[in-house]
Amino acid sequence: MAEPDVSQRSLLDHALGWRWALPLFALLLALPLITPLIGGDFYLGLAARILIFALAATSLNLILGFGGLVSFGHAAFVGVGAYTAGVLLQSGVTSAWVLWPAAMLVSALFAALIGAISLRTRGVYFIMITLAFAQMLYYLALSTKAYGGDDGLSLAARGTLGGGLELANERTFYWTTLALVTLALLFVWRLLNARFGHALQAMRENEARMEAVGFAVYGHRLAAFVIAGALAGLAGALLASLGGFVSPSMMQWGQSGLLMVMVILGGVGHLWGGVIGAVVFLLLEEVLSHYTIYWQFALGAALLAVVLAAPNGLMSLFKRKEQP
Amino acid sequence: MTGIFILEQALNGLQFGLMLFLLAAGLTLVFGIMDMINLAHGSLYMVGAYLVAAATTASGSFWIGLAAGVAGAALFGVLLELTVLRRLYTRDHLSQVLGTFAILLMCNEAVRFIWGSQPVLLSPPDSLSGPVELLSGFYYPAYRLLIIGVGLLVALGLWLLITRTRIGMQLRAGASNREMALAMGVPVRALFTALFGLGAALCAVAGGLLGPLLAVQVGMGESILILAFVVIVIGGIGSVRGALLGALLVGVVDTAGRALIPLLFGAVLGPAAADNAGPAVASILIYVLMAAVLFFKPRGLFPAHG
Numbered sequence: 001m002a003e004p005d006v007s008q009r010s011l012l013d014h015a016l017g018w019r020w021a022l023p024l025f026a027l028l029l030a031l032p033l034i035t036p037l038i039g040g041d042f043y044l045g046l047a048a049r050i051l052i053f054a055l056a057a058t059s060l061n062l063i064l065g066f067g068g069l070v071s072f073g074h075a076a077f078v079g080v081g082a083y084t085a086g087v088l089l090q091s092g093v094t095s096a097w098v099l100w101p102a103a104m105l106v107s108a109l110f111a112a113l114i115g116a117i118s119l120r121t122r123g124v125y126f127i128m129i130t131l132a133f134a135q136m137l138y139y140l141a142l143s144t145k146a147y148g149g150d151d152g153l154s155l156a157a158r159g160t161l162g163g164g165l166e167l168a169n170e171r172t173f174y175w176t177t178l179a180l181v182t183l184a185l186l187f188v189w190r191l192l193n194a195r196f197g198h199a200l201q202a203m204r205e206n207e208a209r210m211e212a213v214g215f216a217v218y219g220h221r222l223a224a225f226v227i228a229g230a231l232a233g234l235a236g237a238l239l240a241s242l243g244g245f246v247s248p249s250m251m252q253w254g255q256s257g258l259l260m261v262m263v264i265l266g267g268v269g270h271l272w273g274g275v276i277g278a279v280v281f282l283l284l285e286e287v288l289s290h291y292t293i294y295w296q297f298a299l300g301a302a303l304l305a306v307v308l309a310a311p312n313g314l315m316s317l318f319k320r321k322e323q324p
Numbered sequence: 325m326t327g328i329f330i331l332e333q334a335l336n337g338l339q340f341g342l343m344l345f346l347l348a349a350g351l352t353l354v355f356g357i358m359d360m361i362n363l364a365h366g367s368l369y370m371v372g373a374y375l376v377a378a379a380t381t382a383s384g385s386f387w388i389g390l391a392a393g394v395a396g397a398a399l400f401g402v403l404l405e406l407t408v409l410r411r412l413y414t415r416d417h418l419s420q421v422l423g424t425f426a427i428l429l430m431c432n433e434a435v436r437f438i439w440g441s442q443p444v445l446l447s448p449p450d451s452l453s454g455p456v457e458l459l460s461g462f463y464y465p466a467y468r469l470l471i472i473g474v475g476l477l478v479a480l481g482l483w484l485l486i487t488r489t490r491i492g493m494q495l496r497a498g499a500s501n502r503e504m505a506l507a508m509g510v511p512v513r514a515l516f517t518a519l520f521g522l523g524a525a526l527c528a529v530a531g532g533l534l535g536p537l538l539a540v541q542v543g544m545g546e547s548i549l550i551l552a553f554v555v556i557v558i559g560g561i562g563s564v565r566g567a568l569l570g571a572l573l574v575g576v577v578d579t580a581g582r583a584l585i586p587l588l589f590g591a592v593l594g595p596a597a598a599d600n601a602g603p604a605v606a607s608i609l610i611y612v613l614m615a616a617v618l619f620f621k622p623r624g625l626f627p628a629h630g
Contacts, residue, residue, distance in 0.1 A: 064418075070417070070418070117615075121618060121622060124557070124561060125557065125618055125622060125623070128553065128554070128557045128614065128618070129614075129615060129618055131550070131553075132554075132611040132612075132614050132615050133611075133615075135550075135607075135608070135611050136608050136611050136612070139604040139605075139607045139608045140604060140608070142603075142604050142607075143601050143603065143604030143605070253550055254546065257363075257421075257425065260418075260421060261421070261422055261425055264418045264419070264421065264422040265422060268418055294433050294436070294437055295433075296429045296430070296432060296433040297429070297430050297433035297434060297437070299426075299429055300425075300426040300427065300428070300429030300430035300433065301426070301430060302426075303422060303423075303425065303426035303429070304408065304423060304426040304427065304430075306422070307412070307415075307419055307422050307423040307426065308411060308423075311415065311419060
């Protein structure tokens with residue numbers, strides 16, 4: 001009898017799946033060398049967009065899937081990050097080493113404020129109160145004429161990395177995005193398998209029991225909420241750089257709903273759920289809109305089929321081996 | 325002058341609130357009794373408005389169009405329940421969100437396919453197109469008065485249905501304790517289907533009546549859906565009385581905010597600030613209202629569950 005793999009014995013542990021994660025990473029790394037053969041920069045931009053949404057959806061999955069907190073206002077943090085980067089770029093700050101941490105910090109601050117109030121409620125009321133705060137920020141962005149109001153803010157530059165690296169170069173931007181998203185995913189993976197992640201998941205399963213054995217439920221959840229906000233802020237800053245444009249519609253409730261749909265589609269509480277959801281959703285959108293102008297109907301039908309056929313998202317189709 | 329202005333805004337608020345109530349009533353019952361989050365509720369409102377517009381054009385009469393559109397929307401709601409939604413009742417909230425979001429996308433695209441993406445024109449009946457003199461010197465559009473009248477009638481009918489009939493009793497029993505109602509032999513499946521048809525019909529009434537005031541276009545359901553959710557959370561999920569009060573509160577606060585806040589800002593901060601911040605602050609107002617209600621009454625004004 002072989003020894004059971006000690007690192008994988010708990011249901012609260014989440015395997016990264018090196019066997020297919022590494023080849024996938026290698027493929028993504030080589031993508032800029034392949035895209036000139038099939039159509040050029042368009043596919044590189046699409047790939048960068050998918051990566052950024054994968055990051056945003058993964059950050060939402062951290063609180064929604066692993067924390068069990070259905071936040072209906074996650075796009076607000078993406079938008080706050082985007083606006084932070086946009087406003088800094090407009091006022092002449094171009095170093096990405098300032099832009100990204102600033103976006104993460106400001107988003108984390110907003111998440112701390114909103115989370116501190118929202119986490120006092122439960123269930124449907126948590127959904128609605130996070131929605132309420134996100135809508136407030138949306139209308140705030142609409143009304144700040146200094147930064148474009150409802151027209152949004154066009155950005156002249158993407159920022160610089162230093163050392164002669166310009167983010168305006170599509171390849172540089174793509175590789176940078178890939179590096180950041182990979183780092184963020186590794187961070188979430190380590191976080192979930194650490195004591196903090198186990199506690200967060202256990203609180204989702206049984207809040208009262210965790211409280212009783214002495215865990216600070218509110219504190220853990222607030223910390224997770226802030227981390228998710230910061231990661232969403234980073235996604236927002238990258239999205240602003242990619243499109244060269246920031247607009248209030250990034251924070252509208254439909255965007256929060258979209259992120260939620262991606263996570264549910266991929267698999268709530270699966271490490272790769274947010275990534276798979278973002279990739280499948282955006283690729284479906286891209287492919288279907290090539291074939292028919294009524295692509296939303298096909299997209300809706302596909303989503304409905306997933307709901308009826310794969311109750312816990314696409315990742316649930318791959319059964320975990322260690323599960324009894 | 326200011327008295328008349330306030331009266332006019334109050335009537336506008338009442339009218340908007342009553343229409344919100346028609347949407348929220350169905351939503352709160354579906355949510356409270358079936359424990360189902362239905363994002364496609366706004367689509368029923370949109371489909372209803374389009375059906376009313378199409379039937380009005382075909383028949384030439386607004387009233388026949390309204391009746392036919394409402395009947396068609398009720399049928400659509402029943403079919404939707406029988407084919408798809410009934411499979412989602414036993415699933416968790418997140419699956420319901422994904423499933424009904426899919427239906428929302430499909431409804432939008434189907435409507436765009438049939439009627440095109442241009443807004444469809446729906447005009448009120450000629451006899452009601454003029455204003456009515458309510459007080460000496462105070463004119464109010466007759467059509468808006470009609471909306472208020474119909475809204476009040478429907479609210480009264482709903483109240484009678486829920487408090488005075490057997491079906492209403494079963495609905496209330498289901499809303500306050502679903503398991504117990506099941507155990508006591510309430511015919512749940514048939515009740516749910518009927519409830520969905522009723523909710524769709526109420527949506528179509530609101531869509532058809534608001535059609536001449538707002539644009540009948542793709543996506544009209546999404547913006548009002550969120551307002552309807554705000555209403556039912558303020559009122560307490562599953563409570564029709566709460567939905568009525570919440571809807572009137574949201575309607576009046578929203579209308580008054582849009583009318584008064586730009587004036588207030590204009591007087592205090594100058595016209596530039598009023599133009600910039602006025603509309604945004606007015607839009608934020610109802611969310612502040614919801615946050616405040618949840619702070620003091622975490623389960624809404626009239627919690628339905630025991």
